[in-house]
Amino acid sequence: MEIIKVNNLNVSYGNKLILKNLSMPFIKNKITAIIGPSGCGKSTFLTTLNLMLEEYDGKYNGEILFKDKDIKAYDKDEIRKMIGMVFQKPTPFPLSIYKNMTYAPIYYGVRDKQELRNLVESNLKKVGLFEEVSNELNMSAMKLSGGQQQRLSIARALTVEPEVLLLDEPCSALDIKNTAIIEEMLLELSKEYTIIIVTHNLSQAKRISDYVAFVLDGELIEYGHTNEVFYNPQDKRTKEYLDGIYG
Numbered sequence: 001m002e003i004i005k006v007n008n009l010n011v012s013y014g015n016k017l018i019l020k021n022l023s024m025p026f027i028k029n030k031i032t033a034i035i036g037p038s039g040c041g042k043s044t045f046l047t048t049l050n051l052m053l054e055e056y057d058g059k060y061n062g063e064i065l066f067k068d069k070d071i072k073a074y075d076k077d078e079i080r081k082m083i084g085m086v087f088q089k090p091t092p093f094p095l096s097i098y099k100n101m102t103y104a105p106i107y108y109g110v111r112d113k114q115e116l117r118n119l120v121e122s123n124l125k126k127v128g129l130f131e132e133v134s135n136e137l138n139m140s141a142m143k144l145s146g147g148q149q150q151r152l153s154i155a156r157a158l159t160v161e162p163e164v165l166l167l168d169e170p171c172s173a174l175d176i177k178n179t180a181i182i183e184e185m186l187l188e189l190s191k192e193y194t195i196i197i198v199t200h201n202l203s204q205a206k207r208i209s210d211y212v213a214f215v216l217d218g219e220l221i222e223y224g225h226t227n228e229v230f231y232n233p234q235d236k237r238t239k240e241y242l243d244g245i246y247g
């Protein structure tokens with residue numbers, strides 16, 4: 001099932017056109033990787049999908065359907081709740097681990113202490129962090145390691161029970177061990193969530209994604225099943241990128 005469908009999307013900042021006539025689906029409970037050289041518009045694409053683009057003064061035309069309904073027809077808060085985002089650098093708030101985890105649910109109206117506790121525990125468990133921090137929930141999140149902070153950022157995005165998770169190069173600041181932990185976790189999370197990940201790491205895309213979209217200079221050059229794109233690319237430019245010709 002296509003949980004998100006993008007039709008003829010054009011995105012610009014001022015007069016600068018960044019994404020050009022891009023159309024593609026995102027399949028529910030699958031991992032889609034967006035790959036392409038630096039500056040081709042991958043992050044812009046992610047921010048468009050949950051209406052964050054306007055916070056960066058960008059504009060789009062074309063259509064983005066979330067569950068067959070135009071995202072503009074939803075309330076902005078509602079879309080950002082259903083389509084959560086995790087950034088490249090871990091973004092813990094300078095608050096306790098517990099407060100990081102309850103911040104968004106409280107914003108969205110959860111008040112019951114037990115319900116909040118359950119949200120904290122179940123989501124920290126999903127990212128494998130609960131065991132590590134269960135005795136230190138009142139400790140500042142800033143004291144966690146980089147890998148732990150990134151897992152906390154993912155757990156925090158899950159506290160509002162999104163359906164889609166957008167991840168913008170979530171492992172680029174992490175070492176191999178923490179990257180492996182996050183990759184394994186994303187594979188597990190994809191049973192429950194739809195995952196869209198921007199990555200520079202082609203091996204990572206190959207390891208974890210079901211579908212790949214290759215973007216070059218704001219154009220979608222190729223989209224398909226990961227193995228097909230990697231082992232039998234249809235477009236010469238995809239092959240060149242995979243061979244390491246572009247940066």
Ligand SMILES: Nc1ncnc2c1ncn2[C@@H]1O[C@H](COP(=O)(O)OP(=O)(O)OP(=O)(O)O)[C@@H](O)[C@H]1O
Binds near residue numbers: 045057058
């Ligand atoms: N808020 C903004 N205002 C104006 N231009 C912007 C803004 N954000 C990004 N851009 C420009 O849009 C283009 C695409 O940027 P974007 O960050 O989407 O690319 P990217 O593929 O994610 O790059 P990278 O892989 O380096 O993160 C770049 O030329 C960038 O300079």
